Amino acid sequence: MTSEAHPRLNPVRGAAALLAVPALVLVIGHFLPTYPLRVLDMILLYAVLGLGLNIVVGYAGLLDLGFVAFYAIGAYSWALLASGQFDIHLPFALVLFIGAGLAGLAGILLGIPVLRLRGDYLAIVTLGFGEIIRVLMNNLDGLTNGPQGIARIDEATLFGWTLATPLDFLYLLVGLLAVAFLFVWRIQESALGTALAAVREDQDAARGCGIDTTRVKLVAFGTSAMIGGACGVIFAAMQRFVSPESFTFWESLVIVLVIVVGGLGNPFGALLGATLLILVPELLRAWADYRLLLYGMALVLVILARPRGLIARDYGPSWLMRRLGGG
Amino acid sequence: MGSLILQQTINALTVGSIYALIALGYTMVYGVLRLINFAHSELFTAGAFIGLGLAGALGVAGHPLGGVAVGLVTFVAVGLIGVSVEIVAYRPLRGTSRLAPMLSALGMAVVIQNAVMLIAGRRPLIYPSFLPNGVVELFGAIVTYKQITIFTVAVVLMVGLELFVNRTTLGVRIRAVAENAETASLVGINPNMAISLIFFIGPGLGAVAGILYSSFYGVASFTMGFVIGMKAFTAAILGGIGSIPGAVLGGFLLGIIETFGTAWMPVLTGGLVGTEYRDIFAFSVLVLILLFRPAGLLGEHVSEETMVYKSDF
Amino acid sequence: MLRFDHVTKQFGALKAVDDVSFEVKPGIITAVIGPNGAGKSTLVNMAAGSYSVSSGRILVGEVELQKLPKHRIAHAGLSRTYQNIRLFDGMSVLKNLEVALVPSGIAPLVADTFGLTGRAAAEARREKCHAVLAKLGLAAYAQRNAGSLAYGQQKLVELARAVVCEPRVLLLDEPAAGLNHGETEQLKQHILALRAPGLAMVLIEHDMKLIMAISDTIVVMNRGRVLAQGTAADIRANTEVQEAYLGQPGAIRDIEAAARGRRNRVRLREGEGLTWHQP
Numbered sequence: 001m002t003s004e005a006h007p008r009l010n011p012v013r014g015a016a017a018l019l020a021v022p023a024l025v026l027v028i029g030h031f032l033p034t035y036p037l038r039v040l041d042m043i044l045l046y047a048v049l050g051l052g053l054n055i056v057v058g059y060a061g062l063l064d065l066g067f068v069a070f071y072a073i074g075a076y077s078w079a080l081l082a083s084g085q086f087d088i089h090l091p092f093a094l095v096l097f098i099g100a101g102l103a104g105l106a107g108i109l110l111g112i113p114v115l116r117l118r119g120d121y122l123a124i125v126t127l128g129f130g131e132i133i134r135v136l137m138n139n140l141d142g143l144t145n146g147p148q149g150i151a152r153i154d155e156a157t158l159f160g161w162t163l164a165t166p167l168d169f170l171y172l173l174v175g176l177l178a179v180a181f182l183f184v185w186r187i188q189e190s191a192l193g194t195a196l197a198a199v200r201e202d203q204d205a206a207r208g209c210g211i212d213t214t215r216v217k218l219v220a221f222g223t224s225a226m227i228g229g230a231c232g233v234i235f236a237a238m239q240r241f242v243s244p245e246s247f248t249f250w251e252s253l254v255i256v257l258v259i260v261v262g263g264l265g266n267p268f269g270a271l272l273g274a275t276l277l278i279l280v281p282e283l284l285r286a287w288a289d290y291r292l293l294l295y296g297m298a299l300v301l302v303i304l305a306r307p308r309g310l311i312a313r314d315y316g317p318s319w320l321m322r323r324l325g326g327g
Numbered sequence: 328m329g330s331l332i333l334q335q336t337i338n339a340l341t342v343g344s345i346y347a348l349i350a351l352g353y354t355m356v357y358g359v360l361r362l363i364n365f366a367h368s369e370l371f372t373a374g375a376f377i378g379l380g381l382a383g384a385l386g387v388a389g390h391p392l393g394g395v396a397v398g399l400v401t402f403v404a405v406g407l408i409g410v411s412v413e414i415v416a417y418r419p420l421r422g423t424s425r426l427a428p429m430l431s432a433l434g435m436a437v438v439i440q441n442a443v444m445l446i447a448g449r450r451p452l453i454y455p456s457f458l459p460n461g462v463v464e465l466f467g468a469i470v471t472y473k474q475i476t477i478f479t480v481a482v483v484l485m486v487g488l489e490l491f492v493n494r495t496t497l498g499v500r501i502r503a504v505a506e507n508a509e510t511a512s513l514v515g516i517n518p519n520m521a522i523s524l525i526f527f528i529g530p531g532l533g534a535v536a537g538i539l540y541s542s543f544y545g546v547a548s549f550t551m552g553f554v555i556g557m558k559a560f561t562a563a564i565l566g567g568i569g570s571i572p573g574a575v576l577g578g579f580l581l582g583i584i585e586t587f588g589t590a591w592m593p594v595l596t597g598g599l600v601g602t603e604y605r606d607i608f609a610f611s612v613l614v615l616i617l618l619f620r621p622a623g624l625l626g627e628h629v630s631e632e633t634m635v636y637k638s639d640f
Numbered sequence: 641m642l643r644f645d646h647v648t649k650q651f652g653a654l655k656a657v658d659d660v661s662f663e664v665k666p667g668i669i670t671a672v673i674g675p676n677g678a679g680k681s682t683l684v685n686m687a688a689g690s691y692s693v694s695s696g697r698i699l700v701g702e703v704e705l706q707k708l709p710k711h712r713i714a715h716a717g718l719s720r721t722y723q724n725i726r727l728f729d730g731m732s733v734l735k736n737l738e739v740a741l742v743p744s745g746i747a748p749l750v751a752d753t754f755g756l757t758g759r760a761a762a763e764a765r766r767e768k769c770h771a772v773l774a775k776l777g778l779a780a781y782a783q784r785n786a787g788s789l790a791y792g793q794q795k796l797v798e799l800a801r802a803v804v805c806e807p808r809v810l811l812l813d814e815p816a817a818g819l820n821h822g823e824t825e826q827l828k829q830h831i832l833a834l835r836a837p838g839l840a841m842v843l844i845e846h847d848m849k850l851i852m853a854i855s856d857t858i859v860v861m862n863r864g865r866v867l868a869q870g871t872a873a874d875i876r877a878n879t880e881v882q883e884a885y886l887g888q889p890g891a892i893r894d895i896e897a898a899a900r901g902r903r904n905r906v907r908l909r910e911g912e913g914l915t916w917h918q919p
Contacts, residue, residue, distance in 0.1 A: 201731060208711075209740040212709075
C-alpha cells in the first residue's frame with residue numbers, strides 16, 4: 001500500500017510539488033473577481049472540512065453524521081468571543097485555538113459513551129448531536145440570539161494582518177489547507193494511521209493485536225472535531241454573521257459527500273470532492289430545488305458503482321511522492 | 328393531580344405507540360442486516376403523504392372506514408418501496424465494508440425525502456383526519472377517540488406481527504435468518520426472501536404510523552421523518568435492538584419518558600428549561616442507554632462476547 | 641508460562657469449560673485436542689479475552705488475564721491466530737504486521753504522528769516486520785493486499801502477525817484447518833522453527849498427524865473437562881482416553897472428518913451483516 005520502505009525522495013521535486021499547487025491557487029486568486037473568489041474560498045474551506053471528517057470516516061471507517069455540530073461550535077466561538085454580543089473582543093488567533101479546543105472537547109465527550117461500542121451507533125448519535133446543537137442554537141436566545149443569529153462580528157486580525165477581503169481569506173485558507181493536508185497525511189502514515197486502519201478493517205482483531213480501539217477512535221474523533229471547529233471559526237470570520245441556518249444536517253451531508261465522492265481515506269479525494277460539490281451547484285443554480293435529490297442519488301450511485309470514490313485510497317500523497325521521487 | 332398524571336400517561340401511550348410502530352422497522356432490519364436503515368424515517372413520511380394522496384383521490388378523507396382502506400393500500404405501497412430500496416441500494420453492498428450500506432441508506436433517505444418535497448411541496452400540508460372524532464372522560468382525564476384509535480391500531484398491528492413472526496412458517500424463516508443467516512441458508516431458507524419480507528413489513532408499519540401521526544396532529548411536512556426517526560431508533564435501542572417486543576416496550580417507554588420529562592422539566596428547573604427541549608429527551612435517553620446498558624432492556628446481550636461467539640464458532 | 645487455574649465458562653445452562661486447570665510451559669508445544677464442543681476454542685477465546693471467564697484465573701506469569709481488557713492481553717504477552725482468518729483484508733501484508741507493533745498510550749502515538757520519535761523507531765518496527773515475513777517465506781508478499789492472497793498464505797500472514805510482537809504465549813487455533821497436504825507440511829516446519837525457550841505455544845488442532853508429529857505434550861479435553869495430559873505416547877497408551885474417545889474405532893477419523901467439514905463451511909464474520917466468503 002502506501003508506505004513501502006521509503007524510496008529516497010527527490011527533495012527538490014517533493015518541495016516543488018508541495019508548493020506549486022498552493023502558489024498556483026493564490027496566483028489564480030489574484031485574477032478572480034469577488035464572486036468566483038468567494039466560491040474558491042468555500043471550496044478550500046470544504047476541502048479542509050473534508051480532510052477533518054476523513055480522519056473518522058475514511059481512516060477509522062466510522063460514520064459521523066453530525067460533523068456540522070463541531071463546525072457550529074467553532075463558528076459560534078468566534079461569533080460570541082469577537083462581537084458586540086457580550087462585548088468580548090478576543091484576538092482571532094486565540095479564538096482559533098479556543099474554537100478548535102471546544103469542538104475537540106465536545107467530540108471527546110460525545111465519543112466516550114459511543115466509541116467503546118460498535119461503529120454504527122456513532123452514526124445515529126452524531127446525527128442526534130448535530131440536531132441538539134441546532135436546537136440549542138435556536139433556543140438559547142440569551143447566548144446565541146436564537147434564529148436571528150449574531151451579526152456585526154469583528155473583523156479578524158491575525159498578528160496585525162486584517163482579514164477583510166475574500167483574497168485575504170484565500171491566503172488564510174490556503175495556509176490552513178496546507179497545514180491540515182500535511183497533518184492528515186502524517187496521521188495516515190504514522191502508527192496512529194495504522195491503528196485506525198486496523199479498527200476500520202476488523203475491530204476485534206485489532207484489539208487482539210493490542211490496539212486500544214476505544215482510545216484511538218477517541219483520538220481520531222477529537223482530532224477531526226478540532227479541525228471542524230477551526231473551520232467554523234474561519235467561516236464565522238469570513239461571513240461575519242452566524243445563524244443556526246448555516247448548520248443544518250445538510251451541511252454534514254455535503255461534507256460526507258465531499259469525501260465519499262472524492263475518495264474515502266484519500267486527502268486528494270477531499271480536494272477533488274470539495275471542488276465538485278461546491279462548484280457544480282453553483283453552475284446548476286437553475287436546478288436548485290433538485291440539488292439535494294441529486295446529492296442523495298449521487299451518494300447512492302457512487303457507493304454502488306464506485307465505492308472507492310473518484311480517487312481510490314491507494315493513490316494518496318505517499319503514492320504521488322513515490323511517483324515523483326522514483327520518476 | 329392524579330388526573331393530570333393519567334392524562335399525561337394517555338398522551339404518552341399515544342405517541343409511544345407511534346414510536347413503537349416505527350421502531351419495529353428499525354429493529355427488524357438491524358436484527359438481520361446489522362444496518363441502520365436511515366431511509367426508514369423517510370418511508371414513514373412517504374407513507375403519510377401517500378395516504379394523503381389516496382384520501383384525496385378516493386374522496387374518503389374523514390371516514391374511518393376509508394381510513395382502513397387507505398391504510399392497507401399505503402402499507403402495501405410503501406412496503407413495496409421498502410423492498411425496492413433494499414434490492415437497489417443495500418443488496419449489492421452485502422459483504423462489502425460496514426460503511427458502504429450505511430452511506431447508501433443515507434443517500435436513499437435524502438432521495439426519498441426530496442422526492443416527497445418535489446411532489447408535495449415544501450410547505451406543510453393540512454392533513455385530513457381518518458380517525459373518529461369525540462372524547463370520553465376517564466377519571467377526570469380526557470381521552471379522544473383519536474388516541475384510542477391510534478393505540479388500538481398500533482396494538483393490533485404489533486400483536487399481528489408477533490403472531491406472524493412466531494406462529495407462521497414465513498415468520499419462523501425470518502427469525503431463523505435473523506438468528507444465523509448461515510445456518511438458515513444451510514437448511515434451505517433463502518435469506519433474500521426473508522430480508523425482502525422484512526423490508527416489506529417494516530416500512531409498511533412505518534407508513535401506517537405516518538398516517539396515524541399526521542392524522543393526529545392534522546399536518547404533514549416532508550421534513551417530519553427526521554426527528555421521529557431519531558426517536559424511534561432510540562426506542563429500538565432502549566428496548567434492545569433486534570428484539571421485536573423490545574421495540575414495542577422501548578416505544579412506549581420513550582413516549583412516557585418524553586411526555587413526563589417535557590411536562591415536568593420546566594417545573595423542576597424553575598422554567599429555565601422549557602418544552603422546546605422536548606426533542607432532546609430522546610437523545611439524552613439514547614446516550615444514557617449507550618453508556619449504561621448498550622444492549623437495551625430486552626436485547627440479547629450485545630457484548631463483544633456474543634459477537635465473537637457468532638464469528639468464531 | 642500460561643496457566644489455567646480452575647477455569648469455568650458457563651453459557652446459560654451449558655458449562656462449555658468446567659473447572660479446567662493445566663499449565664503450558666515455555667519452550668515446548670502443547671496441543672489441546674478433543675472432539676467438537678469439548679471446550680478447546682472456548683478456552684482459547686477466554687485466554688485471548690474474547691469471552692469473559694465465569695470463574696477461575698488465567699495467568700501469564702503473574703498477570704491475571706481475565707481481569708484485563710482485551711487489548712491489554714496482547715501487551716501481557718499473549719497473541720493468537722483465529723480459526724477463521726481475521727486479517728485486515730484491505731491493508732498490505734506489511735501493514736497487517738505493523739498493527740501488532742503500534743505503540744500503546746496516547747503520548748507515544750501523538751509523538752509518532754508528529755515525527756517526534758524520529759524515523760528510527762518507525763523504521764525499526766518495519767524492519768522487524770520484514771524479518772518475520774522473510775522467516776515465514778512471505779517476503780515477496782509484503783506489499784500485497786492481505787485479502788488478495790491465497791488461503792494458505794493468509795494463514796501464514798496471520799501467524800506472522802501473531803509472532804511479530806514477540807509474544808510469550810502463542811495460541812494457534814486450528815492453524816492447519818483448510819490447508820492442503822503441502823501447506824500443512826510447510827506450516828509444521830514454520831511452527832517447529834518458531835519454537836523458542838521463551839515462548840509457550842498452544843496448538844488447537846483436529847489434524848492428529850500434525851499433532852502427534854510436533855506436540856511435546858498433549859491435553860485431551862472432553863465435555864469441558866481435561867481428560868488426560870501427557871506426551872503423544874502417554875495419550876495413545878492412556879486407557880481412559882482410549883475408552884472415552886481415541887480407542888473407539890474410527891474416533892480419529894471422526895475428528896478429521898470434523899476438521900474437513902470446517903474447511904468448507906460458510907464464513908460469517910460478525911459486524912458485516914450477511915456476508916459470505918468462501919475460503
